[in-house]
Structures are given as structure tokens and as C-alpha cells.
Amino acid sequence: MISPRTLRNLRSELSRSLLAKLGIAILAVILFTALFAPLLAPHDPTDQNLDNANVPPLGFTATENQTTSQMVDGEVQIVEEEVVVNTTAEHPLGTDSLGRDVLSRTMFGARTSLLVGLLGTSIAVVLGVTVGITAGYYGGRIDDALMRFADVMLAFPSLVLAIALIGLWGQASWRIPDPLVALGIASSEMPEHVVLPGTVIVVVALVNWVWFARVARGEALSVRDQEYVKAARSMGGSDLHVILKHVLPNSLTPILVLATIQIAAIILLESSLSFLGFSGAQLSWGFDIAQGRQYLSSSWWIATVPGLAIVAAVIGINLIGDWLRDALDPGIEGQGGAP
Amino acid sequence: MTDPLVTVDGLEKYYYENDTLLDRLTGAEREAVRAVDGVSFEVREGETLGVVGESGCGKSTLAETLMRLREPTGGSVTFDGDPVYELSGDDMDAFRRRAQVMFQDPFSSLDPRMTAGEIITEPLAIHGVGTGAERRERAETLLEEVGLSADQIDRYPHEFSGGQRQRIGFARALAIDPEFVVLDEPVSALDVSVQAQVLNLLADMQAERDLTYLFIAHDLSVVRHISDRVAVMYLGEIVEIGPTEEIFEDPQHPYTKALLESVPRADTDERDRVVETIRGDVPSPRDPPSGCSFRTRCPELIQPPWLDAPQAAFREISEFRTRIENGDIDVDTRWEQVGDPDREDRAAFVDSLYAEAFDEDLPDDDEGTVREAIRALADGDREAAAATLRERYRSPCEAVDPALPAGEHPSACLLNEQPDDVEAAREEWEADRDAPGVGASSR
Ligand code: SF4
Numbered sequence: 001m002i003s004p005r006t007l008r009n010l011r012s013e014l015s016r017s018l019l020a021k022l023g024i025a026i027l028a029v030i031l032f033t034a035l036f037a038p039l040l041a042p043h044d045p046t047d048q049n050l051d052n053a054n055v056p057p058l059g060f061t062a063t064e065n066q067t068t069s070q071m072v073d074g075e076v077q078i079v080e081e082e083v084v085v086n087t088t089a090e091h092p093l094g095t096d097s098l099g100r101d102v103l104s105r106t107m108f109g110a111r112t113s114l115l116v117g118l119l120g121t122s123i124a125v126v127l128g129v130t131v132g133i134t135a136g137y138y139g140g141r142i143d144d145a146l147m148r149f150a151d152v153m154l155a156f157p158s159l160v161l162a163i164a165l166i167g168l169w170g171q172a173s174w175r176i177p178d179p180l181v182a183l184g185i186a187s188s189e190m191p192e193h194v195v196l197p198g199t200v201i202v203v204v205a206l207v208n209w210v211w212f213a214r215v216a217r218g219e220a221l222s223v224r225d226q227e228y229v230k231a232a233r234s235m236g237g238s239d240l241h242v243i244l245k246h247v248l249p250n251s252l253t254p255i256l257v258l259a260t261i262q263i264a265a266i267i268l269l270e271s272s273l274s275f276l277g278f279s280g281a282q283l284s285w286g287f288d289i290a291q292g293r294q295y296l297s298s299s300w301w302i303a304t305v306p307g308l309a310i311v312a313a314v315i316g317i318n319l320i321g322d323w324l325r326d327a328l329d330p331g332i333e334g335q336g337g338a339p
Numbered sequence: 340m341t342d343p344l345v346t347v348d349g350l351e352k353y354y355y356e357n358d359t360l361l362d363r364l365t366g367a368e369r370e371a372v373r374a375v376d377g378v379s380f381e382v383r384e385g386e387t388l389g390v391v392g393e394s395g396c397g398k399s400t401l402a403e404t405l406m407r408l409r410e411p412t413g414g415s416v417t418f419d420g421d422p423v424y425e426l427s428g429d430d431m432d433a434f435r436r437r438a439q440v441m442f443q444d445p446f447s448s449l450d451p452r453m454t455a456g457e458i459i460t461e462p463l464a465i466h467g468v469g470t471g472a473e474r475r476e477r478a479e480t481l482l483e484e485v486g487l488s489a490d491q492i493d494r495y496p497h498e499f500s501g502g503q504r505q506r507i508g509f510a511r512a513l514a515i516d517p518e519f520v521v522l523d524e525p526v527s528a529l530d531v532s533v534q535a536q537v538l539n540l541l542a543d544m545q546a547e548r549d550l551t552y553l554f555i556a557h558d559l560s561v562v563r564h565i566s567d568r569v570a571v572m573y574l575g576e577i578v579e580i581g582p583t584e585e586i587f588e589d590p591q592h593p594y595t596k597a598l599l600e601s602v603p604r605a606d607t608d609e610r611d612r613v614v615e616t617i618r619g620d621v622p623s624p625r626d627p628p629s630g631c632s633f634r635t636r637c638p639e640l641i642q643p644p645w646l647d648a649p650q651a652a653f654r655e656i657s658e659f660r661t662r663i664e665n666g667d668i669d670v671d672t673r674w675e676q677v678g679d680p681d682r683e684d685r686a687a688f689v690d691s692l693y694a695e696a697f698d699e700d701l702p703d704d705d706e707g708t709v710r711e712a713i714r715a716l717a718d719g720d721r722e723a724a725a726a727t728l729r730e731r732y733r734s735p736c737e738a739v740d741p742a743l744p745a746g747e748h749p750s751a752c753l754l755n756e757q758p759d760d761v762e763a764a765r766e767e768w769e770a771d772r773d774a775p776g777v778g779a780s781s782r
Contacts (some may be wrong), residue, residue, distance in 0.1 A: 005495055231448055233408055235465050235515070236466060237461070247451075
């Protein structure tokens with residue numbers, strides 16, 4: 001489906017654009033981290049150690065107000081003093097209020113975000129493209145019905161819709177044994193399971209498929225009227241043939257570009273759901289931000305580190321989206337066409 | 340004479356506007372667009388039938404309906420004895436193999452994401468003919484046959500020129516060995532120099548493979564050398580059909596004559612080519628003229644029996660009448676031009692409009708009638724103005740619908756031979772009316 005010419009365009013656009021390289025680098029780092037988190041993380045992200053709570057990242061200092069009572073001359077004196085909390089090389093990005101390692105948590109959190117982002121987007125693409133192409137290709141009543149339904153879906157703010165659906169279905173999630181731990185490659189101290197937040201994945205897909213449906217429909221509408229579609233039909237090509245061989249391949253570019261943008265949006269949505277406590281995930285960027293929020297004034301890093309991770313992921317994915325758009329769009333008719 | 344391969348009988352394709360659910364609920368009148376309005380002809384085995392007409396005359400709809408890419412709203416098409424619109428299953432499959440189309444647009448007729456090889460072998464893939472390797476071989480042979488080279492098989496459409504793309508489109512149409520090919524303006528998007536090459540290729544392949552062509556074009560010069568017979572279409576109807584030589588040497592229908600008088604210039608597009616001798620726009624197929632559909636532009640519009648005006652004058656009057664009837668004359672603007680906001684100086688109004696509308700010298704009687712009509716217009720009574728003109732200048736062409744008789748070279752014009760029922764209708768119309776009074780008397 002990817003022609004040599006498309007590859008050529010992708011490559012030349014990549015060599016031209018610094019931002020595209022940056023986007024790929026960022027995403028590669030995040031992907032790598034997510035895949036090999038048990039090998040890379042210095043600690044078990046769920047390990048608590050209250051003696052070591054609220055340790056700041058290396059290079060920062062933090063003070064904590066401590067109240068101690070002392071007996072001075074037979075009277076109880078309450079002393080408030082500022083205590084300096086020492087940073088430690090063991091926790092390069094500090095620890096949270098329960099003494100869990102922030103770096104390890106952020107590394108493992110990437111798994112949740114990417115799982116939800118990629119799987120959620122895939123389901124949304126399949127659903128949206130199927131509906132959109134059916135609507136656009138057949139038109140008429142089918143189109144009216146499907147698109148009215150899509151408009152209704154769009155009328156709800158996505159977060160509200162997601163929360164409503166989760167409220168309806170509960171928070172089903174599956175625990176999948178982590179192969180790296182199970183095979184003994186990673187330390188057995190790491191968590192044994194990867195949590196697959198099933199409901200959340202389905203819900204973010206249901207909230208976002210409409211965008212794909214709209215784009216796919218628009219593409220199908222314009223491809224449908226091309227003469228090569230007429231030609232295929234005049235040769236006896238069935239609807240399925242026309243859709244698979246002509247409509248789908250020619251609609252793919254904008255769908256692909258949209259998908260990258262939607263992955264970022266879905267990662268944000270998952271974070272919001274976790275932040276609000278609706279996803280049930282205990283190890284995700286959004287969840288950690290929610291945890292760290294109450295310590296923002298004293299231990300800012302608890303929320304900031306996962307927050308920066310989200311920002312980096314979204315930026316990286318969007319840069320890749322821009323690259324795909326620039327590389328794929330003009331390549332169809334414009335470039336190198338002989339007169 | 341050989342047998343017909345394709346017989347088209349009374350084919351109709353109407354589109355309906357205002358046909359959504361909402362329109363139906365609100366009871367809006369559905370409006371028919373008569374793209375193809377009762378067309379009958381035959382394509383004989385081994386011949387090329389050219390179909391010519393201006394853009395919007397329904398010739399492409401005719402091709403698509405004939406190929407059953409659209410369902411007709413009436414009439415039938417018979418292909419080698421089989422009723423095309425009743426075929427299904429294997430029979431339909433066979434029709435889809437035996438009849439192919441080559442399209443007009445060198446850009447949109449080839450899928451930009453397929454290679455030349457994939458494009459040419461698509462019909463083979465659809466019908467499951469041959470293995471992958473065999474198909475590829477066939478595509479290579481076809482590429483050579485249409486004048487390209489076999490090693491271009493993996494190129495994409497954007498790597499070819501317009502003429503080369505049309506060759507690929509033609510190779511695709513030939514891939515499955517059809518007997519009948521509809522050529523839908525195959526060269527009209529190409530440069531003139533390239534047109535001739537492609538036309539020659541089409542002719543060569545026809546001779547080599549005994550193909551039957553239906554060749555659609557918007558100008559006569561293109562079909563002249565490739566067609567055995569030519570059908571001329573106007574507003575969804577065939578107005579004249581006959582052997583190519585006769586159509587060019589001895590055209591019968593005023594529209595065909597006008598088309599022939601136009602000299603197509605290579606460097607202009609379709610719209611500009613429309614001939615000087617045919618004035619005015621093609622009427623909308625939503626609301627075709629009564630009687631003969633060409634009458635709004637016909638240079639030979641027939642005068643009523645009581646009239647004997649110079650033809651040019653009669654034509655100007657008729658055109659002026661059409662403008663009034665369609666409400667195309669803006670009375671307010673005209674008054675402004677006259678510079679009389681109080682609208683008192685009717686004579687100035689009449690002079691101004693008369694001078695604008697008439698180049699010809701009208702006979703006195705007619706000038707009187709026309710001025711009378713303009714006076715009514717100045718008073719804001721468009722109906723009366725139209726009635727005044729209609730009374731004196733109605734033509735049999737607007738009351739009687741000419742038919743296309745049978746025969747080798749018929750034409751749908753009242754000036755030529757018409758079937759008995761049309762002649763009868765015309766006589767009845769003429770007998771029914773008395774000559775009206777002449778407007779000049781009431782001046
Ligand atoms: S019937 Fe009348 S209007 Fe029609 S082509 Fe003949 S002369 Fe012209």
C-alpha cells in the first residue's frame with residue numbers, strides 16, 4: 001500500500017525538516033522507555049518508603065517545616081523549624097509523598113499512556129473509517145443517518161462522554177504478565193503485571209472515532225466521483241473492490257495524519273481521566289499528576305515530571321504528524337507530474 | 340448492412356431535484372432534469388458511431404446510462420440480443436467483460452496510487468483472468484501495443500504525460516478483449532498534436548481487433564475521420580443521425596448546420612468553441628423549451644403562416660420575446676439608463692430598449708408591434724408585452740415537437756420530413772389560428 005514514491009517523499013521531507021527528526025527522536029525515546037521500563041527503571045515504581053518521602057530531584061533543595069516539641073525548663077515548647085531534605089543519587093528525579101521513585105513511575109507511566117493512545121486510536125480508526133467510508137461511498141439515506149449520529153456524538157465534550165461511559169460500564173482492566181519479568185530478563189522486584197485498562201481504551205476510542213468518520217467520509221465522497229472509480233465499476237468491480245482498491249488507499253493520507261494528532265489527544269484524555277480518578281489506573285502520568293497536585297507548593301516535582309512527559313509525548317507525536325502531512329499531501333498530483 | 344450490436348430504444352435518464360425526505364414532507368414539487376430524453380439508435384457491429392453535442396447536452400450521461408453505470412428512468416438497451424438493464428449474475432458479468440469504457444480525463448481516470456501495470460490489469464483481476472505473472476505479461480504486451488514501452492509498467496500515472504495516460508486508459512479498456520468500447524471524449528483533454536496520434540491508435544486497434552465504438556465528442560471535426568456514422572445531440576435528444584459523409588456534406592438539421600459553420604479553434608476550450616451562429620445559451624434541461632428544443636436558438640425558426648418577415652428580423656424578434664418571457668429584461672435598470680426616475684417619458688424608454696435589442700431593420704408593421712410590446716413593458720406589464728408578441732410571432736416550432744423519423748439519415752426538424760402524426764399536429768395548429776391584427780394600427 002505504501003508506494004516507493006511515498007517512501008521517497010517521506011525520506012526527502014525528513015531530511016529537510018529538523019522538527020520531524022526531533023519528533024521521531026522524542027517518540028523513539030518514549031517508546032523505548034515504555035517497552036523496556038522494567039530493565040531501565042532504577043526502582044519498583046510501587047515501592048513505598050516513608051522515610052524517604054518527598055525527596056527533591058538532584059540539584060534541587062527542598063525544605064520542609066517540621067514541628068517538634070521540646071521540654072525546656074519544665075515547659076513544653078513547640079518549635080517549628082525548617083529542615084533541609086537531602087537529595088539522593090538513588091532517586092535522581094526525587095520521590096513522591098509515599099517515597100516512591102518519580103523517575104521509575106514516569107517510565108512505567110509511559111506504558112499506560114502509549115497503550116491507551118495506540119490501541120485507542122487503532123480502534124477509533126477502524127470504527128471511524130468503516131463508518132465514514134460506508135457513509136461517503138453510498139451517500140443518501142445511509143450517509144444522512146450515520147452522519148447525524150456522528151454529529152450527536154460530537155456535541156458532547158469528550159471528557160464528559162468518557163466519564164459517562166465509564167460510569168455506565170465500570171472500570172474493567174486486565175492484568176497481563178510482563179514478559180520481561182516473567183522470563184527473568186528483568187529483576188523480579190519489578191511489578192509482575194502490565195495493566196491493560198480495557199474500558200478506558202474502548203471509551204477513548206468511542207469518544208474519538210467520529211473524527212475519523214468525518215474525514216474518511218469526506219475523502220470517500222471525493223474519491224467516489226473520480227473517473228477511475230467509474231472505470232472500475234464499468235469493468236464490473238464490486239463495491240467491496242472499489243472501496244478496498246481505490247477509496248481506502250486514496251483516503252489514507254489524511255486519516256494517517258489525523259491518527260497521529262488523535263494519539264496525542266487520546267494520551268491527554270487518558271491523563272485527564274486518570275487525573276480525575278476515572279480510569280482506575282494506578283500507574284499513569286495522569287494519576288501521578290493528580291497525586292502530586294496537593295504537594296505542588298512544597299514538592300513540585302511529583303506532578304511536574306509526569307506533566308513534562310505528557311508534554312514531550314504530545315509534542316513529539318504532533319511533530320511526526322506534521323511531517324507525515326507535509327510528506328504525503330503534495331505527493332499525489334503535484335510532484336514531478338509530466339505535463 | 341451489418342446487424343446492430345447495441346440497440347438503444349427510447350432511453351431516458353431523468354434526475355430529480357427536490358427529492359430529499361424533507362422535500363417530500365413539505366410537498367415540494369420534484370423537478371425533473373431531463374439529461375437524456377428519449378434517445379433511440381443502433382450501433383452496428385464493427386462500426387464507429389460518433390455522438391456529438393455541446394457540453395451539457397447529455398452525451399456523457401447517455402454513455403454512462405448505456406453502460407449501466409446509472410440506472411435509466413425509461414427505455415431499454417439491448418446488447419447482442421440481451422436486455423442490459425435486466426441482466427444479473429453471470430450474464431451481467433459477461434456484459435461487463437464484453438463492453439468497456441474509456442474515459443475523458445487523463446488525470447482522474449487513472450488511480451494515482453496504482454502503477455501502470457496494476458491499472459491495466461485491473462479488469463483481469465476483477466474477473467479473475469490469469470495468474471499474476473500472466474496478467475503482468477499481458478500488461479506489457481498492451482503497453483507496447485498502445486505505443487508505450489513495457490519497462491514503464493511500474494511507473495505511476497503522474498510520471499506520464501496526458502497523451503500517455505490516455506493510452507494507458509485505452510490499454511485498460513482493451514485488456515479483457517471487449518467487443519464494444521465506449522470512448523467518452525477520449526481526446527478532448529489533449530493537445531491537438533497529441534489528439535491525432537491517439538485517434539490513429541484508436542482506429543488502428545479497431546481494425547486489428549474488430550472493435551465496435553461509440554465515440555463521444557463535443558466537436559464534429561474530431562469524429563469526422565473515425566466515425567462511420569454520426570449522431571448529433573441537443574438537450575438530451577438526438578436531432579440528426581446519418582452517415583458521416585452525408586452529415587458533413589448535406590446536413591439536415593439547423594443545429595448540425597450551425598455546428599458545421601463553426602470553426603473550432605484548437606487553443607480554446609469547449610465553451611468558447613460554441614459557434615457564433617448559434618446565439619444564446621443552451622436552455623436548462625430542467626425546463627426545456629416547448630416544441631422543438633432547439634427553437635430558442637434556431638436560425639431557421641419557422642414563421643407562422645400569416646407572417647412574411649425577413650428571417651433575420653424574425654429571429655431577433657423571437658429572441659427579444661424569449662427575453663421578455665424569461666423576465667431577463669430589467670425594467671428598473673432600463674429606466675435608470677433613460678435617466679427618468681419618475682418614469683414618465685415612455686417614448687424614451689421605448690427608443691432606448693428598441694435600439695439595444697434590434698440591429699435589423701424591421702418591417703414597419705413589426706416595428707409597431709414590437710414598440711407596443713415595449714410600451715407595455717414600460718408600464719410594468721410584462722404579461723401584456725409577452726402576449727402581444729406571442730400573438731403575432733408564435734412559431735409552429737414551439738407548439739409541435741418534431742420527431743426523429745426512421746431511416747438512414749433522419750433529422751428532428753419540422754423543415755424536413757416528419758412522421759405523419761407530427762405533420763398532422765402541425766396542420767391542426769396552423770388551421771386553428773387566425774392571423775392576428777397588426778400592432779402598427781394601434782400605434
Ligand atoms: S423545428 Fe423549427 S426550431 Fe426546430 S430546428 Fe427545425 S426550424 Fe429550428
